[in-house]
Amino acid sequence: MLAWLALAAQAEEPDAVMDALRTELDRTTRTLQGEDAPYFLGYRLTESTRFGLEARYGQLAEPVEPEGRRNRQLDVVARVGSPHRDSTHAVRGAFSFDPNIHLGKPLPLDDDPMALRVEIWNATGKEVRDARERWQRVKANQVVMVADEDPSADFSDADRVVDLRPLAARALDLQAWVPVVTELSGILDDDPQVHRSAVMLDGVATNTWIVTSEGTAIRQPRTWARVALQASTRAEDGTMVQLYRWKDVADPADLPDADTLRGWATDLRDDLLEMREAPSGDAYSGPVLLEGSAAGVFVHEVLGHRVEGHRQKDEDEGHTFRDKVGQRILPPFVDIVDDPTLAEWEGLPLNGHYAYDEEGVPAQRAVLVEDGVFRGFLMSRSPIEGFAESNGHGRAQPWRQPVSRMANTIVSTSEPHPREELRRMLIAEAKRQGRPFGLIVEDIEGGFTLTGRIYPNAFNVRAVTAWRVYTDGRPDERVRNIDLVGTPLIALQNVMALGDDPAVFNGFCGAESGSVPNAAVSPSMLLRTLEVQKKEKDSERPPILPKPAEGGDT
Amino acid sequence: MIAWTIGLAWASDPVLDAMQAELGRAVEDLSLEGADPPYTAFSRVMDRWTASVECSLGAVLSRSDEPSRHGRVLVRVGSPELDQTNFETWKDGAVSTSLVLGEDPVALRHDLWLAVDDAYKEALEGLAEKQAALQRRAGGDDVPSYVPATRQTWTGERPEPIHADLLEPIARELSAIFLEHPGVEFSRVSASATTGMRYVADTDGVAIGEPISTVIVRAIARVRADDGGTMADSVVFVASDPAGLPSAEVMRAGVEALATDLEAWRTLPELPEEYVGPVLFRGQAAPVLFHEVLVPALMGTPAKEKPPKGSRVFTMGNEEAPGPLSPRRRALPPGWTVVDDPTADPSSPAAYRYDSEGEPGRRVELVVDGVVREHLMSRTPSRAFPATNGHARAFDDGIYRGGAADLEVIPARPSSDRKLHKAALKAAASYGLDHYAVVDRLREPWLADWDGGAMFTAAAWFGLEGPKAPTPVTVRLVGADGTERVYRGASLGGLDRRSLKEVEAAGATRTAIFTSDPLQRVRAPDTVLAEIVVAVDPPDAEPPLAVPSPLVER
Structure with missing residues (x-):
């Protein structure tokens, strides 16, 4: 039904973009010499072609752009100083809005060598001037402040890589999807109590060129598509209730077919109406069973962000796991890795797959937890004490500089339990704790975590669908408006058992280096105790007048 | 060209039908x-096709070509004597929304239904805030909040969309001119077109569909002198459609002149000392002068009311801009006239038949014999002017404010260039000078951001930067024998509304400029002002890198 059209250019074909990048890099490094010349210069050019459809209430809300919307963004990295201490080093005590934002540069879409080179030259000048200025500040800061807690170098060595892969195709036939998304949006809207709804189809074909003064030259393609349905209503107590269902794929041909999506739309609408009537949850502490995707996001928020390497040398960070290498942090039946080399998990595509990270380092499997013992961190080319090299996790969106980030975080177990057994264990644990019910969290919308020192080092996993499972045999009861909260070390100590049902959560994660695609894979996870807090509540009344409808308002 | 189908009776239009249906229900x-119902409701929908192409050095940087439909709803509660509008509050009863494409009446009403609902609830709270705050103030302003509309119905003919395919060759060709100018560090040429309908409807009987069509071609360039000083400037061509643009030769010449002038600027000396005396504003500088200094003094919509000191209503506490010049105050020397007539030249892209509130556009004699006679008014009255005169333009803080459309400044006794020269020299003599200053181009204030300086000031971040004064690109000091010295690095002082009363002479020809948001045309003659301070103001300097532009090697 939907496929990336036309195939890719061949690697050996002339590549004006690569030529322009190399020419300017060579010219700059050859010309700029001396103490304040960059010792490292790198270019990352990201070309994205975005396709999108949106329908609401049975009508298109966004136009079909047959050729998509293409842009090219150049990011320049200029490092002045030396690998041990350079212009990227943290300036402690400095006030800045966001040091990771720099001014990316739009580049011509035509493969016009001179136009490309002039834009690259301009961007290089800006970054080199900025790096020189920052290097002066770093040197002063090093003199004025006490010694760094972690004296590690600022930039690690990396092998030179030359790998020019075929370009991703830049065409996607959306027209066939127009009747599908409009029909689905009509299904979602088909109830007076569904106030807002939309169906979106998005696709992005990305080609990234990476060229560095170390001789690395990489060209790598990536394709991604998502079909998503969303609907919302306002409950009588003022709470906005919204549901979102989506599927991310690398190949649009793997998107669900129309029949499947019709079923999704009907289910989503019915679920929304049921959720609208469900009681709002209360504060709770007790056993919680996180089903597949919820468990993956839980690990992402509780552990994942805290084992990103760059945080271990940031003196404003909590360093929850910095001194835990070799120590048990989870039961011995739990293993966690982060593996961007995997394109799929049991046939399901993984969002966090790539061949090279944004620093041009080959993707590698990073072992985080082995038999419950913490083994190491996600590393970019920013070394930390005990971890001198990158493991291919330096990631960033365009206009941001890479830091260590998760890719495909995968939880597995040597002692899998069937779902029914986990449910029985949940009820037994609730009884043991004297609780009238345990909680099953079936679906989540995402989460966030605070990893610094000023605020509580806590996480929040945003539940969407949760069920009270009563110990006295009453039917399960749906509850809404709850979040799962806690602090990381205690939460991990409470892991009791894992299921035999690994599920994939594909999404995008936002942090210092922007929004990057990633995936969390985990079987269901039973926790002895987890705290639940009420989600924030709106106070708006539902719409006063009935929804407009054909032949009279409903 | 916009086709105005004069006298066409209002015919059914799905967008207008949807607007009227939802406003009527409101x-x-x-x-x-326990709350008042709305006493009137208003909506504007911009139903546009927007195409845009941006090029650099003959290559395309970005391109878009798509329809969109965006609406604003304003629900008023209270009464025309006192409603919630034009008061400093977050809840002003104005809500924006996007609308679906297509003509399905129920789908079109859906988003308007939600926007009207939000706007009504906001308006109720906004009115309560306003009433409560005003109660704390001794004595009150009894100027009504609103002048109800009279019935107006008309729908013009929708213009054909202008597509990017038509614009791309223009932008490509003009941007390629910079390939021959290696002294220009940075350049962009964009060509954009907006066509479609501006729909306005309210519950007082207004139902207007006004065709809109604008084409804008803009070239921007920046140079860097050897001492590091930078200067950005632009040239703009505006028309109702591509056929109305200047010929390709004229546009090429304009861009060529921009590049040549900027390259020459690099080697100009900096102004050695402050100059105080007469200044001749020539060409583009004259209408920019009047737009920046005179037009704000003729905009009659009262500023937002602020809560009195001690009120608990939170405000940003911004400085208040000076209000308009009162009627019967002198704005210009005797004999000068200022008129604004959006209907006089239907071929002008700034022309309209109905303003943004659906009131017929009218000719307004703002200044007669140098004295203020009228203000530019919307339906928000002032003490001096209790009615609209069809100049509701910019949407701001929930209401439309009076603004210029097609403004012309007509001097008392136009002089030849020779007489201007003599008048300026005579005025200079009273300052003990044997020369006078000439400003040919006043740079648009926003172009300062293109100079490559600091982008992230705290004031800019919080939106607290005051209006920037336009700066001259160069200043010429002209002697009695016509010899001249040209300088860069100057700014203007003493440029306020009082200075306009001290005009020494004005020329015979009038130069036009266009400004955007909203689109306005201002025409004004070359003008000699008696006393202006030309201050030494060298540009920020950041020396160029040792790496020359690739264009130099070309």
Whole structure:
């Protein structure tokens, strides 16, 4: 039904973009010499072609752009100083809005060598001037402040890589999807109590060129598509209730077919109406069973962000796991890795797959937890004490500089339990704790975590669908408006058992280096105790007048 | 060209139908217990096709070509004597929304239904805030909040969309001119077109569909002198459609002149000392002068009311801009006239038949014999002017404010260039000078951001930067024998509304400029002002890198 059209250019074909990048890099490094010349210069050019459809209430809300919307963004990295201490080093005590934002540069879409080179030259000048200025500040800061807690170098060595892969195709036939998304949006809207709804189809074909003064030259393609349905209503107590269902794929041909999506739309609408009537949850502490995707996001928020390497040398960070290498942090039946080399998990595509990270380092499997013992961190080319090299996790969106980030975080177990057994264990644990019910969290919308020192080092996993499972045999009861909260070390100590049902959560994660695609894979996870807090509540009344409808308002 | 189908009776239009249906429901049925219903409701929908192409050095940087439909809803509660509008509050009863494409009446009403609902609830709270705050103030302003509309119905003919395919060759060709100018560090040429309909409807009987069509071609360039000083400048061509643009030769010449002038600027000396005396504003500088200094003094919509000191209503506490010049105050020397007539030249892209509130556009004699006679007014009256005169333009803080459309400054006795020269020299003599200053181009204030300086100031971040004064690109000091010295690095002082009363002479020809948001045309003659300070103001300097532009090697 939907496929990336036309195939890719061949690697050996002339590549004006690569030529322009190399020419300017060579010219700059050859010309700029001396103490304040960059010792490292790198270019990352990201070309994205975005396709999108949106329908609401049975009508298109966004136009079909047959050729998509293409842009090219150049990011320049200029490092002045030396690998041990350079212009990227943290300036402690400095006030800045966001040091990771720099001014990316739009580049011509035509493969016009001179136009490309002039834009690259301009961007290089800006970054080199900025790096020189920052290097002066770093040197002063090093003199004025006490010694760094972690004296590690600022930039690690990396092998030179030359790998020019075929370009991703830049065409996607959306027209066939127009009747599908409009029909689905009509299904979602088909109830007076569904106030807002939309169906979106998005696709992005990305080609990234990476060229560095170390001789690395990489060209790598990536394709991604998502079909998503969303609907919302306002409950009588003022709470906005919204549901979102989506599927991310690398190949649009793997998107669900129309029949499947019709079923999704009907289910989503019915679920929304049921959720609208469900009681709002209360504060709770007790056993919680996180089903597949919820468990993956839980690990992402509780552990994942805290084992990103760059945080271990940031003196404003909590360093929850910095001194835990070799120590048990989870039961011995739990293993966690982060593996961007995997394109799929049991046939399901993984969002966090790539061949090279944004620093041009080959993707590698990073072992985080082995038999419950913490083994190491996600590393970019920013070394930390005990971890001198990158493991291919330096990631960033365009206009941001890479830091260590998760890719495909995968939880597995040597002692899998069937779902029914986990449910029985949940009820037994609730009884043991004297609780009238345990909680099953079936679906989540995402989460966030605070990893610094000023605020509580806590996480929040945003539940969407949760069920009270009563110990006295009453039917399960749906509850809404709850979040799962806690602090990381205690939460991990409470892991009791894992299921035999690994599920994939594909999404995008936002942090210092922007929004990057990633995936969390985990079987269901039973926790002895987890705290639940009420989600924030709106106070708006539902719409006063009935929804407009054909032949009279409903 | 916009086709105005004069006298065409209002015919059914799906967008207008949807707007009227939802606004009608608002005043007929919308109410909450214990609260006033709306007394009137208004909506504007911009139904546009926007195409845009941006090029650099003959290559395309970005391109878009798509329809969109965006609406604003304003629900008023209270009464025309006192409603919630034009008061400093977050809840002003104005809500924006996007609308679906297509013509399905129920889908079109859906987003308007939600926007009207939000706007009504906001308006109720906004009115309560305003009333409560005003109660704390001794004595009150009894100027009504609103002048109800009179019935107006008309729908013009929708213009054909202008597509990017038509614009791309223009932008490509003009941007390629910079390939021959290696002294220009940075350049962009964009060509954009907006066509479609501006729909306005309210519950007082307004139902207007006004065709809109604008084409804008803009070239921007920046140079860097050897001492590091930078200067950005632009040239703009505006028309109702591509056929109305200047010929390709004229546009090429304009861009060529921009590049040549900027390259020459690099080697100009900096102004050695402050100059105080007469300044001749020539060409583009004259209408920019009047737009920046005179037009704000003729905009009659009262500023937002602020809560009195001690009120608990939170405000940003911004400085208040000076209000308009009162009627019968002198704005210009005797004999000068200022008129604004959006209907006089239907071929002008700044022309309209109905303003943004659906009131017929009218000719307004703002200044007669140098004295203020009228203000530019919307439906928000002032003490001096209790009615609209069809100049509701910019949407701001929930209401439309009076603004210029097609403004012309007509001097008392136009002089030849020779006489201007003599008048300026005579005025200079009273300052003990044997020369006078000439400003040919006043740079648009926003172009300062293109100079490559600091982008992230705290004031800019919080939106607290005051209006920037336009700066001259160069200043010429002209002697009695016509010899001249040209300088860079100057700014203007003493440029305020009082300075306009001290005109020494004005020329015979009038130069036009266009400004955007909203689109306005201002025409004004070359003008000699008696006393202006030309201050030494060298540009920020950041020396160029040792790496020359690739264009130099070309």
